[in-house]
Amino acid sequence: MGHGWEGVVLKLMRGRDFPLTVTGAEDVTEHCRRVHFRDGGMLAVTGIHPTMWVRVWFPGADRPHQRAYTLVDPDPVAGTFAMEFALHEGPAGRWARGANPGDTVQATVQGSAFVAPDPAPERMFLIGDSASAPAINSLLSALPEVPATIWLETRHGSDENLPLRIRPARHEVRRVPREDDGAQLVAEVRAALPGLLGDPAGAYVWIACDTVTTRALARFTRKELAVPRPQVHALGYWRP
Ligand SMILES: Cc1cc2nc3c(=O)[nH]c(=O)nc-3n(C[C@H](O)[C@H](O)[C@H](O)COP(=O)(O)OP(=O)(O)OC[C@H]3O[C@@H](n4cnc5c(N)ncnc54)[C@H](O)[C@@H]3O)c2cc1C
Incomplete structure (x- = not known):
């Protein structure tokens, strides 16, 4: 089955496709599942x-969606990674x-980029939820020496157990239950960030x-x- 118009647009933008093969899967929490993949040669290229x-293109009733x-622990030599x-x-x-194991999906590589803050920030403020926890972990691993405050919006009680790669000496996690469609998280960040920010020139906010x-938090920041x-x-x- 083709990818429909979304696939065409990505192709024109030079997206590249790779077949991913599942090698295993496990529940991380009741509401989070980690799936392990072989990368079909992707990481050696990208x-x-x-x-x-x-x-990633997932099967749907009429067409793939x-x-x-986010890639978790990508290993270009082994050609493996996981997704949470x-x-x-x-x-x-x-x-x-x-x-x-043995299931396959297609991945299109297009759009992902990371510009490392330069100079290295004095403090990081990372604001996300269970969908962005893997990306937050990769930032904490990439900039391990930078003190960080992490706001993690939680939807389920089990989100408390999502694995965060924090170093308690430098990283502080503030969990905020999702209320009022995210308004609670916005209110907590608005109340606390000004006092933590220090010189805006030394901060990195993700x-x-x-x-x-x-959108609300980006505008505020x-x-x-x-x-x-x-x-x-x-x-x-x-x-x-
Ligand atoms: C750059 C990028 C990286 C991402 N990395 C990850 C990742 O590593 N892990 C991950 O889990 N997600 C990640 N996401 C988010 C993921 O792509 C979306 O959550 C996606 O919509 C999920 O698709 P679905 O088919 O499960 O649900 P959809 O068909 O998109 O939506 C079904 C219903 O679920 C709701 N919904 C969808 N996502 C969420 C959510 N996160 N929380 C609460 N309700 C939701 C929708 O509002 C809708 O009502 C990433 C998104 C981006 C842009």
């Missing part, structure tokens, strides 16, 4: 970078629940929540807190 993600997922799926009622979540929450544009990365990870 290389890797923090927060790297690919567009494309969803973005926050589970919802959608094509990606349905597929992940039933994934078995935001990946639902699209509405991400850039406009009201005057963090310079190159030091704010904001990308909505899902549509509420």
Whole structure:
């Protein structure tokens, strides 16, 4: 089955396709499933970078659906990585629940990029949820010496157990239960960030929540807190 118009647009933008093969899967929590893949030669071609993600085509009733997922522990030599799926009622979540060794999906590589903050930031502020926890982990691993405050919006009690690669000496996690469609997270960040920020020039703010929450927090950070544009990365990870 073809990918429909989405596939055509990506091809024109020089997206490259690779077949991914499932080698195993396990539940991380009741609402998060980790699936392990062989990469079909992908990482040897693309290389890797923090927060790297690919567009995966999942089966649907009439056509495949494309969803973005972050690579966990990509290993270009072994040609392997995992993905951690926050589970919802959608094509990606349905597929992940039933994934078995030997299953295959296609990945299109297009759009993922990471510009390392330069100079290295004095402090990081990472704001996300279960969908962006894998990317947050990759940032914490890539910049392990930089003190970080992490706001993690939680939807389920089990989200407390999502694996975060924190070093307690330098990283502080603030968990915020999702309320009022994300408004609670926005309120908590608005209340706390000004007091933690210090010199905006030394801060790096990374935001990946639902699209509405991400937009509100990006505007606050850039406009009201005057963090310079190159030091704010904001990308909505899902549509509420
Ligand atoms: C760059 C990037 C990287 C991403 N990496 C990851 C990752 O590593 N792991 C991961 O789990 N997600 C990740 N996401 C988010 C993921 O692509 C979306 O959540 C996607 O919509 C899930 O597809 P689905 O088929 O399960 O649900 P959809 O068919 O898209 O949606 C079904 C229903 O579920 C709701 N929904 C979808 N996603 C979420 C969510 N995260 N939380 C609450 N409700 C939701 C929708 O509002 C809708 O009502 C990433 C997104 C981007 C842009």
